[in-house]
Amino acid sequence: MGNKRIWVERNKDGSWDAFSEDGAHIKFGHDRGQFTPGDLMRVALAGCGALSSQFAVESALGDGEGAKIVVDGKYDPETDSYVSFDEHIVVDATDPANGAKIDDEAAEKLSKRIQAHVKKGCTVAHTYEQPTPVRMDVEIRH
Incomplete structure (x- = not known):
């Protein structure tokens, strides 16, 4: 992978x-x-959440359904780094065309399933949640 x-x-x-x-x-x-590269970090986190949650969402709402994921980041200019990310996952279960009937209990169950899938399968979140060393090698061809 x-x-x-x-x-x-x-x-x-x-x-x-x-x-x-x-x-x-x-x-x-x-x-x-x-x-920007910082945007791509947030895209990676949102994309990972989308792919990780896809099975749970499709199981509840039908094939082709998915979540909208918004990721905001808190940027610290002193360290030139993101110090935290906020991920907001929105599943629109109001479309009667998909045939799903979601009540409060089913919505809570789906929310827990999505969280479990993302926590288990999102490599990007796992990486961001731990110190991750970056090694650099510079080669000058001349």
Whole structure:
């Protein structure tokens, strides 16, 4: 899962492209309409929550249903780091088209299932919740 090679390359316009060895691609940078690296940290947390909760949500509401996940971060300019994240998971069970009938008891049960799935399966949250060393190697080719 986590062993796939990832790299980034700078574009002539100042933006960056991220690639994975299996063909994934995303553009990022500091310009309007681009994710910054800090944004991508929050995207990773939200995406992990989405994928981890998907089974529980689809089991309750039907195939193709999912949660909307909003992640805010508290940024500390003195340390140039995020010191905390707030993750808000919203499941819209009001759509009668999906055929699900959710009462208070079923909603509470689904909430607990989602929390359990995310706590068990979200690698990003597990990583953010512990000290994670970053090692750097610089190679100058000349």
